[in-house]
Amino acid sequence: MLVDVVRDDPTNNVPDTVFSKLGMQLHRRDQHPIGILKNAIYDYFDKTYAEKFDKFDDLCPIVSVKENFDDVLVPADHVSRSYNDTYYVDAQTVLRCHTSAHQAELLRRGHTQFLVTGDVYRRDSIDSTHYPVFHQMEGVRVFNPNEWEESGVDATSYAAGDLKKCLEGLARHLFGAVEMRWVDTYFPFTNPSFELEIYFQEKWLEVLGCGVTEQEILKRSGKTNNVAWAFGLGLERLAMVLFEIPDIRLFWSTDERFTSQFSEGQLGVKFKPFSKFPPCYKDMSFWISDSFTENNLCEVVRGIAGDLVEEVRLIDNFTNKKGMTSHCYRIAYRSMERSLTDEEINQFQWNVREEVQNKLNVVLR
Numbered sequence: 589m590l591v592d593v594v595r596d597d598p599t600n601n602v603p604d605t606v607f608s609k610l611g612m613q614l615h616r617r618d619q620h621p622i623g624i625l626k627n628a629i630y631d632y633f634d635k636t637y638a639e640k641f642d643k644f645d646d647l648c649p650i651v652s653v654k655e656n657f658d659d660v661l662v663p664a665d666h667v668s669r670s671y672n673d674t675y676y677v678d679a680q681t682v683l684r685c686h687t688s689a690h691q692a693e694l695l696r697r698g699h700t701q702f703l704v705t706g707d708v709y710r711r712d713s714i715d716s717t718h719y720p721v722f723h724q725m726e727g728v729r730v731f732n733p734n735e736w737e738e739s740g741v742d743a744t745s746y747a748a749g750d751l752k753k754c755l756e757g758l759a760r761h762l763f764g765a766v767e768m769r770w771v772d773t774y775f776p777f778t779n780p781s782f783e784l785e786i787y788f789q790e791k792w793l794e795v796l797g798c799g800v801t802e803q804e805i806l807k808r809s810g811k812t813n814n815v816a817w818a819f820g821l822g823l824e825r826l827a828m829v830l831f832e833i834p835d836i837r838l839f840w841s842t843d844e845r846f847t848s849q850f851s852e853g854q855l856g857v858k859f860k861p862f863s864k865f866p867p868c869y870k871d872m873s874f875w876i877s878d879s880f881t882e883n884n885l886c887e888v889v890r891g892i893a894g895d896l897v898e899e900v901r902l903i904d905n906f907t908n909k910k911g912m913t914s915h916c917y918r919i920a921y922r923s924m925e926r927s928l929t930d931e932e933i934n935q936f937q938w939n940v941r942e943e944v945q946n947k948l949n950v951v952l953r
C-alpha cells in the first residue's frame with residue numbers, strides 16, 4: 589500500500605524494473621560474484637590492519653536528499669541531483685546514488701575506520717559496464733595528528749599516500765599483476781581526488797573513486813584535528829575484471845549456467861561464457877528538442893526491452909541550416925541466455941519508436 593502511494597507521487601521517477609531490484613542484496617550472497625568479492629575485500633582489510641574496520645552491509649538504500657547530497661557537500665546546482673541522473677522516491681527522498689550517502693552519519697556516530705557495502709541506483713547510459721543498479725563499497729579511515737606528525741609530511745600528503753598504498757595493495761590482493769593507472773579527478777567531498785583505472789577488454793575501465801576527505805565533513809562530525817581518506821569501489825567493475833565477466837547484466841542472471849560457475853570463497857574462477865548469441869542492431873533517427881537527454885532515451889528502451897538491450901549508442905549527430913539537431917542511435921538487442929526471434933526484436937523496436945515519439949518530445953525521421 590505504501591508502495592502504491594509513493595508510486596503515484598509525480599516526483600517519483602523510479603520505474604518498476606528498478607524498483608523490483610530493491611532488497612535483492614546480491615552483495616550479501618556468499619555464492620554470488622559480488623558477495624564473493626565483498627568477502628575477499630573484507631579479508632584484505634582484516635589482514636592488513638591491526639585495528640579492525642567496522643563493516644556495514646545492510647543500511648537502507650532509500651535515503652534523504654540531505655544524506656545523499658548535502659552531507660557530502662554536493663552543490664545545490666550539481667547535475668547529479670537532477671531527475672535526469674538520480675532516482676527520486678519523492679522530492680526529499682532518493683535511491684542512494686552512492687554509498688557515500690552514509691559517510692557523514694557514521695562519522696557522527698563515532699566510527700573512524702569503516703566499510704559500507706550496498707546497492708546503489710543511477711539513471712545512466714546503457715552498455716556492457718553500466719547498469720542502473722550496481723554495488724559499491726565505501727571505505728573511510730580517520731587519522732590522528734600524531735600519525736602524520738611522526739612521518740614528517742603534511743596531513744593531506746600523508747593521507748593521500750596511505751590511501752593509494754591501501755588501494756594498490758587491494759588490487760594486488762585481488763588480481764595479482766594487473767595493468768592500472770591513477771587519474772586525477774574531482775569529487776565535491778574529497779580533495780585531492782583520484783580514480784583508479786584497470787586495463788580490461790582492450791579499454792581503460794574506471795573501477796573506483798577516492799580522495800582525501802574535505803575538512804568540512806570532518807568538522808561537522810566534531811573532528812577538527814583529524815585528516816581522513818575515503819574511497820568508493822564499483823564492485824561490478826572489479827568483479828568483471830576478477831572473474832572475466834564480459835557484461836554487467838550477467839550479475840542479475842538467474843540462469844544456472846551463470847550461477848553454478850561461482851562458489852563461496854573461490855576467487856580464482858574465470859567465467860566461461862555459454863555460447864554467445866548474435867546481437868541484432870536497430871538504428872533510429874530523430875530530431876531532438878531542448879529537453880532531450882540520453883538517460884531518458886535509455887530509460888525508455890530499458891523499460892521496453894529490459895535486460896535484452898545490450899547497448900544504446902549515438903552513431904550520428906548533426907545540426908542542419910535551420911538549427912535542428914538530429915541524432916541517430918544504434919540499439920543492440922541481445923539475450924545472454926537464448927536466441928531472440930526477429931518478431932520479438934521488431935516488436936521491441938516498434939514499441940521503442942512509439943514511446944520515444946510520445947514521451948521524449950522528438951520527431952522521428
Ligand code: FA5
Pocket residue numbers: 685686687688710712717718719720721722724726775777778794795796797798799818819820821822823824825
Ligand atoms: C562515486 O560514486 C563516489 N561516491 C566515490 C567516492 C567515494 C569518491 C569516496 C571519493 C570518496 P563515481 O560516480 O565515480 O564516484 O562511482 C564510483 C564507481 O562506481 C565508478 O568508479 C565505477 O566503478 C562504478 N560505477 C559508476 N557508475 C556505474 C554504473 N552505471 N554501473 C556500474 N558501475 C558504475
Ligand code: MG
Pocket residue numbers: 783794797
Ligand atoms: Mg567516476
